[in-house]
Amino acid sequence: MSAAPALAVEDLCVEFRTRSGVVKVLDQVGFSIAKGETVALVGESGSGKSVTAFAVMGILDAAGRVTSGTAMFGGSDLLALPERELAELRGRELSMIFQNPRTALNPIRRVGEQIADVLVRHGGATRAKAPALAIEMLKKVRIPDPERRAKAYPFELSGGMCQRVMIAIAIACRPSLLIADEPTTGLDVTTQAVIMDLIAELAREIGTATLFITHDLTLAAEYCDRIIVMHAGHVVESAPSATLFSAARHPYSARLLAATPGESGALASLASIPGSLPDLRRADLPSCRYSERCERRLDACAEPLPRTAVGEAHIVACRNPL
Amino acid sequence: MSVPLLDIAELRKHFEVGAKRGAWRRFRDRLSGKDAPTPKLHAVDDVSLTIGRGETVGLVGESGCGKSTLVRLINRLLDPTDGVIRLGATELSLFRARDFAANENRARIQMVFQDAGDSLNPRYTAFDAIADPLRRLKRVGGDALVARVDALADMTGLPRELLSRFPHQLSGGQKARVGIARAIAVEPELLILDEPTAALDVSVQVVILQLLEDLKARLGMSYLFVSHDLNVVRLLCDRVLVMYLGKIVEAGPAAEVFARPLHPYTRALISAIPQADPARRAGRLRLSGEPRSPIDPDPHVCRFHGRCPIGTTVCAQSAPALRRMTPSRDVACHFADTAVTLNTVQDSSPAKNGSGEP
Ligand SMILES: Nc1ncnc2c1ncn2[C@@H]1O[C@H](COP(=O)(O)OP(=O)(O)OP(=O)(O)O)[C@@H](O)[C@H]1O
Ligand SMILES: Nc1ncnc2c1ncn2[C@@H]1O[C@H](COP(=O)(O)OP(=O)(O)OP(=O)(O)O)[C@@H](O)[C@H]1O
Ligand code: SF4
Ligand SMILES: [Mg+2]
Ligand SMILES: [Mg+2]
Numbered sequence: 001m002s003a004a005p006a007l008a009v010e011d012l013c014v015e016f017r018t019r020s021g022v023v024k025v026l027d028q029v030g031f032s033i034a035k036g037e038t039v040a041l042v043g044e045s046g047s048g049k050s051v052t053a054f055a056v057m058g059i060l061d062a063a064g065r066v067t068s069g070t071a072m073f074g075g076s077d078l079l080a081l082p083e084r085e086l087a088e089l090r091g092r093e094l095s096m097i098f099q100n101p102r103t104a105l106n107p108i109r110r111v112g113e114q115i116a117d118v119l120v121r122h123g124g125a126t127r128a129k130a131p132a133l134a135i136e137m138l139k140k141v142r143i144p145d146p147e148r149r150a151k152a153y154p155f156e157l158s159g160g161m162c163q164r165v166m167i168a169i170a171i172a173c174r175p176s177l178l179i180a181d182e183p184t185t186g187l188d189v190t191t192q193a194v195i196m197d198l199i200a201e202l203a204r205e206i207g208t209a210t211l212f213i214t215h216d217l218t219l220a221a222e223y224c225d226r227i228i229v230m231h232a233g234h235v236v237e238s239a240p241s242a243t244l245f246s247a248a249r250h251p252y253s254a255r256l257l258a259a260t261p262g263e264s265g266a267l268a269s270l271a272s273i274p275g276s277l278p279d280l281r282r283a284d285l286p287s288c289r290y291s292e293r294c295e296r297r298l299d300a301c302a303e304p305l306p307r308t309a310v311g312e313a314h315i316v317a318c319r320n321p322l
Numbered sequence: 323m324s325v326p327l328l329d330i331a332e333l334r335k336h337f338e339v340g341a342k343r344g345a346w347r348r349f350r351d352r353l354s355g356k357d358a359p360t361p362k363l364h365a366v367d368d369v370s371l372t373i374g375r376g377e378t379v380g381l382v383g384e385s386g387c388g389k390s391t392l393v394r395l396i397n398r399l400l401d402p403t404d405g406v407i408r409l410g411a412t413e414l415s416l417f418r419a420r421d422f423a424a425n426e427n428r429a430r431i432q433m434v435f436q437d438a439g440d441s442l443n444p445r446y447t448a449f450d451a452i453a454d455p456l457r458r459l460k461r462v463g464g465d466a467l468v469a470r471v472d473a474l475a476d477m478t479g480l481p482r483e484l485l486s487r488f489p490h491q492l493s494g495g496q497k498a499r500v501g502i503a504r505a506i507a508v509e510p511e512l513l514i515l516d517e518p519t520a521a522l523d524v525s526v527q528v529v530i531l532q533l534l535e536d537l538k539a540r541l542g543m544s545y546l547f548v549s550h551d552l553n554v555v556r557l558l559c560d561r562v563l564v565m566y567l568g569k570i571v572e573a574g575p576a577a578e579v580f581a582r583p584l585h586p587y588t589r590a591l592i593s594a595i596p597q598a599d600p601a602r603r604a605g606r607l608r609l610s611g612e613p614r615s616p617i618d619p620d621p622h623v624c625r626f627h628g629r630c631p632i633g634t635t636v637c638a639q640s641a642p643a644l645r646r647m648t649p650s651r652d653v654a655c656h657f658a659d660t661a662v663t664l665n666t667v668q669d670s671s672p673a674k675n676g677s678g679e680p
Contacts, residue, residue, distance in 0.1 A: 046492075103437075144613035144615050158391075182520075182521070185521065186385065186436070186520060190590055190591055215495075215521075215522065216551075218598045256524060259528050267532060270528045270557075272529045276479065
């Protein structure tokens, strides 16, 4: 990976104001994605995956604030760009698939028109040609009877169909950076395979870099080049997918893998991870936010976290890795 | 089996699609001889099923095949076009959906919704969301209510400090846990879960699945569990139903269906389960061809025809009915008999069965 990465995030910190205090949701998050690479972002619910995506896209909730960091994309820092320029990039170069598709779609506009709008606004299609292209997109994401279903409103579609409309909108303009927040959770495995192939096709044809947020480690292993593991607002490990599966080094990653249901074994044999995320409002957050749940903790773990390279493209933030 | 908890017979839900025509337009169309009936989308088409007390039934199938519509009919949020829904001795299909919220049977069925975010009231804190059914349906209040909500938060692995937050301040998985805590709060007889674990990471998922097992053992709760995660269905469910375009195409004990699927769609589904190990991805079944339209489908063609790897002229001339193939298995495919024998042959020579299937 010698070429400049498509996206390089460094030292990203984000806070939220709430009624009961400031929540330090992201702390020094860093990662990069090369052109044409698909990188998975996994981690416990609430660990800050969506917030990372929102920060990069510049669409954080009003109560949220980026307190430091950079996100370099094509020579400019997305975190420092004025909103007008960022808005110009979003939809054309930067595209996002949201975790809750139904609320992200316009409830009172037909889905075919919503795709056509994007194609006209950002894709250079003419008003006359856009509807046919929109139907073509619906067909690509496997909506049956696309000609007639283009006229449906979101509430007339199933959860997974809304999700696929969202995906069609996000990839319609062939973005160079795609952030997909659990894009296939509502899809059955055969439809999921079709969507993953579409993303791979974009990567192959135009070098789209994809940040793929997911809970499904097996899916990540099958389709993504690298996996980044987050815990409580920290990146704790980053490794090529196969390496993470065969030799995870961070205790949290190992636990996550052990909790993944496979094709054999019983429910009782799956181990949940003891404890929960620390309360991120605390002033005395330990330097390793996993330490209070970790069975490998040493005294040294209270010191600032290292970021150790333990192999080819394999980085772990732990004082006592496996 | 004795009297099942839930008994559904010949249930249908058809939605009218396309522009609604007013009376004048219909009249004009009739005069000009264009009076075609309004197109109908067959979301649930002639579905019959039962769920026993303490039984966990999985419902799987392609996105858009009618799973959510089916569970919304059972939960009485939608009125069926046709058919009967019975819960114990009560015929639920006699009640109108819009009156059901006030019905005495309301507490007997609860549901965890597919979009956790959408189904929570944005003006309710997590505490109020969980407390709401307890207040309304069980008249719990005061300290007892606070204690019960805290206990529910603990059970679902929701940190108590999040109880004062509003939905927009919670992550996807945190909202999902509020939805689950809320649904189990009144200890219903039947709990319907529409993709409850889709937004959860695997370690929280384990907590939820073990909680469900525990509630079933303690209270004899029954579940209808809709999920796309086939590994989870395999772990949790006694029986599994496979739907395709509005119809049940295969039903049977979960372990048997996963080990020896008889319908070609089920086979394709199981073979598409993601695999971390590249060696296991060989010999995968990929479906080609276009899915058929759910709008006014031809009643004489199998709904899987066109994508089915077997599909012959017979399949284009008559739709297969759901038939009993073995004492515990039902399949809707003209070629299910061949699948039964094929599987027997494969079983006796495991060396040949080197495909990606378990
Ligand atoms: N507006 C907000 N105010 C306060 N806290 C917030 C806000 N938005 C998010 N958070 C908190 O930030 C943390 C990270 O949230 P985020 O949505 O990024 O999690 P996630 O990793 O995407 O989880 P999931 O897998 O459940 O979607 C959570 O603990 C969440 O409660
Ligand atoms: N209100 C409605 N009006 C018209 N059609 C509808 C309506 N609700 C659902 N449908 C259609 O019914 C079919 C079944 O939808 P349903 O939501 O039950 O699917 P599902 O199996 O739950 O899919 P998913 O796995 O994607 O959630 C779809 O074709 C959908 O477009
Ligand atoms: S009936 Fe025919 S088309 Fe339908 S699933 Fe069976 S073989 Fe395939
Ligand atoms: Mg999220
Ligand atoms: Mg659904």
